[in-house]
Amino acid sequence: MPHAEDLDAFWELLRSGASGVTEVGDDRWPGQGDPARPAAVRHGGFLPQVDTFDPGFFGISPREAVEMDPQQRLALELSWEALEHAGIVPGALRGEPVPVYVGVMADDYAKLRLADAGDDPDPYAQAGTQRALIANRISHFLGVQGESMAVDTGQSSSLVAVHLACEALLSGRATAALAGGVQLNLLEETALMAAKLGTLSADGQCYTFDARADGYVRGEGGGFVVLKTLARALADGDRIHAVIRGTATNNGGSARGLSVPSAAAQEAVLRQAYERADVDPAQVHYVELHGTGTKVGDPIEAEALGAVLGRGRSSAQPLVVGSVKTNIGHLEGAAGIAGLLKTVLMIRHRSVVASLNFAEPNPAIRFEEWRLRMATAAAPWPGSEAEEPLLAGVSSFGIGGSNCHVVLSSAPVPPAGSAASEPGASSRAGVVPWVLSGRSAEAVAAQAERLRARVESDPALRPADVAWSLLHAREAFDHRAVVVGSDREELLAGLGHVLPVVAGTDPRVGVLFTGQGAQRVGMARDL
Structure with missing residues (x-):
């Protein structure tokens, strides 16, 4: 039975002339x-x-x-x-x-x-x-x-x-x-x-x-x-x-x-x-x-x-x-x-x-x-x-x-220079993170699958735009994972191997200065 779980599915039902009855x-x-x-x-x-x-x-x-x-x-x-x-x-x-x-x-x-x-x-x-x-x-x-x-x-x-x-x-x-x-x-x-x-x-x-x-x-x-x-x-x-x-x-x-x-x-x-x-x-x-x-x-x-x-x-x-x-x-x-x-x-x-x-x-x-x-x-x-x-x-x-x-x-075209018309990070090259989170490890894995399907269905999506939305437009839950990559294929491959961890209740930032290189096996493991 056709039914629409989201806007894209609803549009496909309408566009194709399908009936959900x-x-x-x-x-x-x-x-x-x-x-x-x-x-x-x-x-x-x-x-x-x-x-x-x-x-x-x-x-x-x-x-x-x-x-x-x-x-x-x-x-x-x-x-x-x-x-x-x-x-x-x-x-x-x-x-x-x-x-x-x-x-x-x-x-x-x-x-x-x-x-x-x-x-x-x-x-x-x-x-x-x-x-x-x-x-x-x-x-x-x-x-x-x-x-x-x-x-x-x-x-x-x-x-x-x-x-x-x-x-x-x-x-x-x-x-x-x-x-x-x-x-x-x-x-x-x-x-x-x-x-x-x-x-x-x-x-x-x-x-x-x-x-x-x-x-x-x-x-x-x-x-x-x-x-x-x-x-x-x-x-x-x-x-x-x-x-x-x-x-x-x-x-x-x-x-x-x-x-x-x-x-x-x-x-x-x-x-x-x-x-x-x-x-x-x-x-x-x-x-x-x-x-x-x-x-x-x-x-x-x-x-x-x-x-x-x-x-x-x-x-x-x-x-x-x-x-x-x-x-x-x-x-x-x-x-x-x-x-x-x-x-x-x-x-x-x-x-x-x-x-x-x-x-x-x-x-x-x-x-x-x-x-x-x-x-x-x-x-x-x-x-x-x-x-x-x-x-x-x-x-x-x-x-x-x-x-x-x-x-x-229809919506007006945003004026040049407005926030909606600026590409922002989209035009920048380099490694980007795709940050995922959920109420449970299973939820993070499910989100990774949905994200992969969404990105694969829309070749126009740019990795940096996806990264920005995941960071700034989604709630951050305790179970988290991050996939990093420098291009679309690398990021999509990473979505199949997410390893969620539980965020600490008192998160801290650690900075490691390694100097000329590692001096011994296990150095800074405690940190």
């Missing part, structure tokens, strides 16, 4: 292989081994870890990886007013534990199953003291979390923020309830904007982003993947029903987002749809896009749209962050990937009139040959009418 295995819900089960319930985008976790890495006892919602565990892992990807040493944030916002709506594990607790609940169970603690766990582990919120606005939760992080940065309450979302589908009854509500696709596929659209297929996973103001990121020399130009949220108010989307509200949130971003909607190249593939929701979303982004646009340059839900299913509480990450990756690679399962346009969507076109094949970003920034939008809507839209653009 499959039938659920018996290890998740026993008996699901029974063909008598509805396909809507049997299919989904599932992560493997959601029960695995390294509690010691996060300073959590094994007994407490058992009582933790796996969504808490996943959020800890993803937030750590996001910081490392951003080149921020997590330990350096301790005591800083960094806010954490996590979109989450599922509580399957709490229901499972409640049913299993009987008359003797574990004392760790309450903290382990409270959704509020998904964000609080991260803040506690990192030692950060900004706002810490679990955000639940239904299926728009994780994109609303990004919106709140942007507001915190713009207000000056923070200089950096963590935002994201997680979703794990652990309880069969939750899927059955969605199927009875009629929101799931009968054959377990998501047909966004297609004539076959009859509901979505459920998915699970998560993602996090590290956010700073553009000025701060440029000053810090950060690698900027994309710029959030503006965000907006609203609610449908008195729509036709609590669970029925409002075209007027969606149109309003789009207008507000582009006004805040100071972006002409007619200049936007791509929008990542909420795109659930439902009979009611798809035409309403398309109409709102046509009213705001279709106006002033020629038929020769329609708005390109797509939905990541066709690849990985609807991540519900984490759907918005999945769509955001997909769009950021497309901007970074300057290409649009295919939205799957589109064969015949939905007759209720007036594609020509509303100037819309589905991305049915991988292609260069529309107008990417021009010097203007690439512009995109991301939508996410909650079942109760909580709407969110985010406006993105």
Whole structure:
């Protein structure tokens, strides 16, 4: 089953047009292989081994870890990886007013534990199953003291979390923020309830904007982003993947029903987002749809896009749209962050990937009139040959009418002489060290293997750049190893023979002056 363990794997899944939707295995819900089960319930985008976790890495006892919602565990892992990807040493944030916002709506594990607790609940169970603690766990582990919120606005939760992080940065309450979302589908009854509500696709596929659209297929996973103001990121020399130009949220108010989307509200949130971003909607190249593939929701979303982004646009340059839900299913509480990450990756690679399962346009969507076109094949970003920034939008809507839209653009080219444009040590020749560390010797060996695979997959990586990142952008743990070499091949060979040692609690520097040479065997061994 295809699934994405990191950003590179996620991009490969998207670029290749692969689907992560499959039938659920018996290890998740026993008996699901029974063909008598509805396909809507049997299919989904599932992560493997959601029960695995390294509690010691996060300073959590094994007994407490058992009582933790796996969504808490996943959020800890993803937030750590996001910081490392951003080149921020997590330990350096301790005591800083960094806010954490996590979109989450599922509580399957709490229901499972409640049913299993009987008359003797574990004392760790309450903290382990409270959704509020998904964000609080991260803040506690990192030692950060900004706002810490679990955000639940239904299926728009994780994109609303990004919106709140942007507001915190713009207000000056923070200089950096963590935002994201997680979703794990652990309880069969939750899927059955969605199927009875009629929101799931009968054959377990998501047909966004297609004539076959009859509901979505459920998915699970998560993602996090590290956010700073553009000025701060440029000053810090950060690698900027994309710029959030503006965000907006609203609610449908008195729509036709609590669970029925409002075209007027969606149109309003789009207008507000582009006004805040100071972006002409007619200049936007791509929008990542909420795109659930439902009979009611798809035409309403398309109409709102046509009213705001279709106006002033020629038929020769329609708005390109797509939905990541066709690849990985609807991540519900984490759907918005999945769509955001997909769009950021497309901007970074300057290409649009295919939205799957589109064969015949939905007759209720007036594609020509509303100037819309589905991305049915991988292609260069529309107008990417021009010097203007690439512009995109991301939508996410909650079942109760909580709407969110985010406006993105490509990152500016760093000015000459800035920290981000300087090669630094990359241009220097000579021997360089690759420093590795981990919580255990096994962890160091595993990191060496991952590093070797990463460097072998990217010939453009320069040894000195890798050395700098390992020294300055990763946490230093007690178990350490170092590989030295003067070229790429020597360093890669050394990664296969790392010998971790435990760093002393009181490290000291020793200097040896040997004079003309060694005077006797074993000289200076005591030192």
